[in-house]
Amino acid sequence: MDQPAFSDEERAALARLLAVILPSTSGPGATEADAIDYVVGRLHKEDPEIVVGVRAHLPAAAEDPVAVIAALASDPTGPGYQVFRRIRAWAWEGFLCDPKHGGNRDHVGWQRFGIPRSPQPLGWTVEDLEVVDEGAHP
C-alpha cells in the first residue's frame, strides 16, 4: 500500500528526529547527509503500520524532537520502541547508504566512518588486510 507523501511540515519534523538520532555535534550527521531525502524516497517500500506510527509523532516532533525520541526510546519493551528502531534505522540508512538512494550526500557518512570508496569491483589487496597500528607513532 502506497503511503501518502509527507507534507513539508512533516518532512521537516522527521528530519529533526533523524538529527536527534545522528546529530551534527562532533561532525557530519543525518542533516549533512540529507538522510531525509533517503527516507521520503522509499516510503512506498516501508511497512505501512510503521509509517503510520511515525507520522503520529511528527506534530510533537515539530515542537520538541528530543523529547519525542527520548519518550520512544525509553522502554525497549514498550509499543513506541519499534517506531524508535525504525527511525534509528532510517537515520543510519540515510547516513551510510550508497548515495544513489538519496542520502549520504557527498559521501559524508562514508568519510566519517573512514571508508575511502566502495569496495566493488576492485576488492582489496592482501596488503589492505594488514592491521595498522595507530599507536606506533610517538
Added chain:
Amino acid sequence: MITHDKVDLVVVGLGASGGIIASEAVHAGLSVVGIEAGSDHDPKTITSQFDDDEIRYIVDLELEWTDPEVLVFEGGPPMQFPWLARNIGVGGPHHWSGFSFRFHPSDFRVASEAGVPEGSSVADWPISYDDLEPFYQTAEDRFEISAGTPHPWQPPRYKDWPQPPLPMSGRAKMLRDAASRLGWHPYQPPAGMITSPTNPGSLRQQCNLCGHCTHFGCTRNAKASTLVAFLPDARTTARLDVRSRSHVTEVLVDAGGTPRAVRYIDAHGDTHEQPAKVIVLANNAPYVAKLMLQSTSAHHPNGLGNEYDQVGRHATFHTSMFAYGVWEDKLLFAERGPGTQIAIDDFSEGRPFQTGAGFRRGAQMSAGMPAAFAGGALSFALALGDWLPLPEGVPAYGDELLKFASHAFQRHAAVFCLGEDLPREQNRVTLDPVMTDRYGFPALRYEFEHHPEDKAQIAWMLDRAEELLREAGAVQVAKAAPPLPGGMRAGHAHGTTRMGSDPETSVTNDVGLVHGFDNFFSAGAGTFVTSAGFNPFLTIAALALRAAPTIIEAAR
C-alpha cells in the same frame, strides 16, 4: 490451470541440493523441471546483477524470501515476522559466508557417543562419516573449495583440497596468535572461494577479498554455488527446464495415494500443474515440511509422509553466540577480506563435556569477521543496539552513539560461536491455525524451545569468546546470544524431515526417500538427524551427491 507434459523429475528449489540433483539427473539423460521461488540469474552477466549495495541486500533482503512466519519460542506468545533467512534464487546458495566444513565422525553418532540427554531426541544418523566421505571429496572438487590448514581434530580426508588457502588478514593472525597463547588450536577454515582459477573457460574468477560474502551475491562468481559449479553444464542441454519466481503450493497424488505432480503459482499468479515420475523437495528445510503438511488428500489426511506424525519434528538451528571487541589504537579493517578468517574446534563435539562443562555437545568458534558478518559501515551501524549489543555506557542514539560507531567500525573484530543444538521432538514445524501465507495456505508455524544443555553451552561459549577478544587486546567487548533460535535471521534450519530406518521415528531413509513411497524424496538439511556444530553447506551438497543415483534410478 496450465497443465504441462509429464517429465521424469521435478525438483522443487534449485539451491545447494536441488541444483546438484537436477544437474546430475540431466547428465543421466532425464528430463527435469526445476521450480524455484526466487529469480533466475545468468552467471555470465552476474556482475551486473549482484553488487555491494547494502540497501539491496541488508535492508531490502533481496536474496531472501521475506514472508512472515509464526514463531512460538520458549512457550511465549506467537510472534509474526520474517525470521528464517530463506535464501532464494536459482543456483543457490548465494548469500552464504563460504565456510565449507565437513562434519566430524562423531557428528553422525551422537547418541552412541554422548547418550540421549533427557528431553532430547538425539539419535545416530543411519549413515557414517565414512559413507559420506567420498561425496564430501566430490563436493569439494566440484565447488573448488579452498584449503583449510591442519588442526588436531580435522576429519579424515584422502585428497587435498582443489584450491590453495585464502590469504590471511592481519586481524586473523592477531586472533590466531591470541588463541594459541590461550592453548587453543586455531586454523584457517576451508572456504567456498576460488583462490587460484585453474579451469580454462571457467565462469569463476579469483576472490577479490571485497568482504561482501554473507547476505550478498558474489560479483565475481568466486563464491561457490550451484549457479556456477553445477547448473551451467546442465543448462546447456535442453533437458533442464528452469521455472523461476514460481512457488510450489502442493504435491498432488493419484487415486492410489502416490505423488504424481506438483501444483505451483508463477509470478503472474497463474496456477500450473507439473506431473513427474519422481518428485524431490529440495527447498528450505522447514518449508519442505510445510509443503508436505499442506499436501493433504484422502490417502494422506495429515499430510504427505506424515503417517506417524514425524514431519516437522526434531527441528534444529544451531545455537548462535557472538561477541565483538574494539581496539583503541589499531585499524583492523574487519570489513575487508572474506567472511572466513580463523576457526577453533577446541570446543566442538564432546570436548567441553570431557573437561567438565555441563553440556554434551559443543560449539565451533570462528573469529576475525566484522560484527555484522559482512558488508560495510551500514551493516555494522544498523546492527548496533539492535541485534548487536552496545558496550556498556554507549547510548542507543545521539552523538555518543555516532562517535562510537564511527570509531569502532574499522577498529573492531568479532567472534562467533555456532553450536550443536540438541533436537527435541517438540521442536517442530506445523501449519498455523490463524495466519495464512500470500497464497492462502496456512503460514509456517515454529514451536521451539532450547534444551537446558543448549542454554549451558551458550553461556559457556560467550565467556570463551570474550576471553579470546581480551587476550587479543580488545579494550571494549560486547557479547550476546540473540533472543531468537538461530539468530535474528535464522539461516541454518535443519531437521523436520529427519532421516532414519524406522518410519515411526523418522520421515525418510538414508538417501531422503520418504518412507512409504518409491518416487518422493526430501533433500537438504531437513534430513539431518542432529545439527552438528558446523556450517551445513558441504554436508547438504554431499548428501545430494549421495542421493542422486537413487533418485535417477527411481526416475528411469
